[in-house]
Amino acid sequence: MISADTDIKPFDVTAIRKEFPVLQRKVKGKNLVYFDNAATAQKPQVVIDALVSYYQQFNANIHRGIHSLAEEATAAFEATRDTVKDFINAKYREEIIFTHGVTESINLVAATWGRQNIKEGDEIIISGMEHHSNIVPWQMLCQEKKAKLKIIPVDNNGELIMDEYEKLITLKTKIISIVHASNSLGTINPVKEIIEIAHQHNIIVLVDGAQSAVHLDIDVQNMDCDFFVLSSHKIYGPTGVGVLYGKKELLEEMPPYMGGGEMIKEVTFDGTTYNDLPYKFEAGTPNIADTVAFKAALDFVNEVGKDNIRKYEVALTKYAMNKLSQIEGVRLVGAAKHKTSVVSFIVDGVHPQDMGILLDNYGIAVRTGHHCCQPLMNRFEIPGTVRASFAMYNTKEEVDELVKGVEKAVKMLR
Amino acid sequence: MEAVQTIQETEEEITDEFSLFDNWEDKYEYIIDLGKKLKPLSAEYKIDINKIKGCQSQVWLTANEDDGRIYFKADSDAVIVKGLVSMLIRVLSGHTPQEIIDTKLDFVNKIGMTNHLAQTRSNGLLSMVKQMKNYALAYKIKQQS
Incomplete structure (x- = not known):
C-alpha cells in the first residue's frame, strides 16, 4: 500500500483550499470535487484580487502613454x-513573448520560424502523444511547404520509443516539437536527452510546456531548448495569457507574426x-489585465513551493492509481515511470462519456474523451479515457469520493 | 392514414413516467436501461454516411418513409446517449414530416435532460435532432414535388 505516502503533509492543504473560492461551491447539491486541472486550474483569491485591482486602480493602455496610469500599468x-523569466530561468527578459496561450505560441513559431526555414522536402518531428495544438500547426506548415511530418512512436506504457526517435533524424530534419508532459497520460518525456541528440544534428527543438510548467522545475537554459x-x-493564472520563450538569437532572426x-x-x-x-511579436493591445494577474499566480506557486506541491501531488496520484486499479474492470492507461499528476483510465464495457455524465451527478469533475489527442487514442485503440488530474488543493478524501463514484457508476452502467 | 398517438401525447407519457423518479440515480438507471434495450443497428447501417460525429460519442441515424410517415432507427456507442436516442425515436418515429418539423421536444426540458442537448456536451445528440428534422424537411419537399 502506498497510501501512507499521502500522510506526508508538505503543506496544510486545508489552508490551501481556503485560498480557492470556487472550491466552496456545490455542484448538483454535492461538494465540488474538481479533478480537471490538466484542462485548467482553479484560481486563488490573490489572482482574482489582482484582476479586480487592475481594473479598479490602474487600467490604461501600456507602453505609449505618458500619464501616471499608463506608467503604472x-x-x-x-x-x-520578469517573473516569468525567473520562473523558467530564461537568460534575458526580452526572450519572454506574451501570447494568448500555448496554441498561439506554437502557431507563432510555425508561421514565422517555420515559414522562414522550412523548405520543400524538409522534415519536422513530433511525437505520437502530442496535443492537437502541437500537431495541426506543423501539418499546416508541411502542407504549405511540401515538407514531411514524422512521428516518434509511443510504447504500451505511454512512453516515447527513444531508439526510434534517433532513427527518424535525417539531414532533412529541421525542427523537433515535443510535449514535455502528456496531457492525456501524464508521461514526462526526457526532453533534455531529446534536445541533446537534436543539437548534435543542428536541429531546433520546441518544448510544449502546457502541462509541465505547473508541476516541474523549468530551467530553459539547463534544458537548452x-x-x-x-x-x-494551467498554472492557477487567468485564461488568455501564454508565453513563448525563444533563444534571443533565434527570435531576432524571425520575421514578425x-x-x-x-x-x-x-x-x-x-x-x-x-x-x-519582445515587442516585435506583441502586436496590438495585449491582454494586459490577465497578464498582470498572471504574476500573482506565479508568486503564489513560488510561495507554496513547487517542490512541496510536487511531493504532495505525486503521493496523491499514486494513491489514486492504487485505489482505482483495485476496482474490477478498471484499466489504467499510461504507466510511464515519470508522470505528472494525471490518472487516465478506462473501464471494460463502459464508454468514458457515460462515466463522465454519472460522475458529474456526484459533483465530480473529470475529463472524458480523447483529450485532443486522437492519434494517441488510436494508438491505444480506445475511443478515449476518463482522466482525473490533480492540483495542490485536491485531497485524499476527494480521491475516495472518485473511487466510490466510479464503483457506483460501473454498477449502474453494466 | 390510421390514427396514431400524437407527438405531444408520447411526450406527456414520457414526462409522466419520469415524474415517478425522486432521485437522479433512478432516472439515469431508467435511461441506461432504455439504451441497453434499443435494438442495435446492424453493421450495414453503421457506416460513415449515417454517422453523426460528436466530440466524445458517436450516433448513427437512418430514416425511411412509408405511407407518408418517417421511421427512424439509431444507435450510439455510449449507453446514456443511446437511451436518450431511444426516447427521441419513440417520440418522433412514425409521424409525418410536418409533425416532426413542428415539434419543439419540450419533454426533454420537463424530464430534466436539457443539459444533454447543450452545446458543451458535444455528444452528437443535438446534431441528431437537427438531422431528424432535416430528414423530415427533405421528405416533405419530396412529397410536394
Missing part, C-alpha cells in the same frame, strides 16, 4: 515578464521597420 505588465511554451491558466501597433519602430506608406524584442 506598464510597470505591472512588465513585472510579469530553443523554444518553450506555456499557458497561464502579426502586424499592427506596438510591434513597429517606424511606419510610412513605403514600409515599416520593426520594434525590438
Whole structure:
C-alpha cells in the first residue's frame, strides 16, 4: 500500500483550499470535487484580487502613454515578464513573448520560424502523444511547404520509443516539437536527452510546456531548448495569457507574426521597420489585465513551493492509481515511470462519456474523451479515457469520493 | 392514414413516467436501461454516411418513409446517449414530416435532460435532432414535388 505516502503533509492543504473560492461551491447539491486541472486550474483569491485591482486602480493602455496610469500599468505588465523569466530561468527578459496561450505560441513559431526555414522536402518531428495544438500547426506548415511530418512512436506504457526517435533524424530534419508532459497520460518525456541528440544534428527543438510548467522545475537554459511554451491558466493564472520563450538569437532572426501597433519602430506608406524584442511579436493591445494577474499566480506557486506541491501531488496520484486499479474492470492507461499528476483510465464495457455524465451527478469533475489527442487514442485503440488530474488543493478524501463514484457508476452502467 | 398517438401525447407519457423518479440515480438507471434495450443497428447501417460525429460519442441515424410517415432507427456507442436516442425515436418515429418539423421536444426540458442537448456536451445528440428534422424537411419537399 502506498497510501501512507499521502500522510506526508508538505503543506496544510486545508489552508490551501481556503485560498480557492470556487472550491466552496456545490455542484448538483454535492461538494465540488474538481479533478480537471490538466484542462485548467482553479484560481486563488490573490489572482482574482489582482484582476479586480487592475481594473479598479490602474487600467490604461501600456507602453505609449505618458500619464501616471499608463506608467503604472506598464510597470505591472512588465513585472510579469520578469517573473516569468525567473520562473523558467530564461537568460534575458526580452526572450519572454506574451501570447494568448500555448496554441498561439506554437502557431507563432510555425508561421514565422517555420515559414522562414522550412523548405520543400524538409522534415519536422513530433511525437505520437502530442496535443492537437502541437500537431495541426506543423501539418499546416508541411502542407504549405511540401515538407514531411514524422512521428516518434509511443510504447504500451505511454512512453516515447527513444531508439526510434534517433532513427527518424535525417539531414532533412529541421525542427523537433515535443510535449514535455502528456496531457492525456501524464508521461514526462526526457526532453533534455531529446534536445541533446537534436543539437548534435543542428536541429531546433520546441518544448510544449502546457502541462509541465505547473508541476516541474523549468530551467530553459539547463534544458537548452530553443523554444518553450506555456499557458497561464494551467498554472492557477487567468485564461488568455501564454508565453513563448525563444533563444534571443533565434527570435531576432524571425520575421514578425502579426502586424499592427506596438510591434513597429517606424511606419510610412513605403514600409515599416520593426520594434525590438519582445515587442516585435506583441502586436496590438495585449491582454494586459490577465497578464498582470498572471504574476500573482506565479508568486503564489513560488510561495507554496513547487517542490512541496510536487511531493504532495505525486503521493496523491499514486494513491489514486492504487485505489482505482483495485476496482474490477478498471484499466489504467499510461504507466510511464515519470508522470505528472494525471490518472487516465478506462473501464471494460463502459464508454468514458457515460462515466463522465454519472460522475458529474456526484459533483465530480473529470475529463472524458480523447483529450485532443486522437492519434494517441488510436494508438491505444480506445475511443478515449476518463482522466482525473490533480492540483495542490485536491485531497485524499476527494480521491475516495472518485473511487466510490466510479464503483457506483460501473454498477449502474453494466 | 390510421390514427396514431400524437407527438405531444408520447411526450406527456414520457414526462409522466419520469415524474415517478425522486432521485437522479433512478432516472439515469431508467435511461441506461432504455439504451441497453434499443435494438442495435446492424453493421450495414453503421457506416460513415449515417454517422453523426460528436466530440466524445458517436450516433448513427437512418430514416425511411412509408405511407407518408418517417421511421427512424439509431444507435450510439455510449449507453446514456443511446437511451436518450431511444426516447427521441419513440417520440418522433412514425409521424409525418410536418409533425416532426413542428415539434419543439419540450419533454426533454420537463424530464430534466436539457443539459444533454447543450452545446458543451458535444455528444452528437443535438446534431441528431437537427438531422431528424432535416430528414423530415427533405421528405416533405419530396412529397410536394
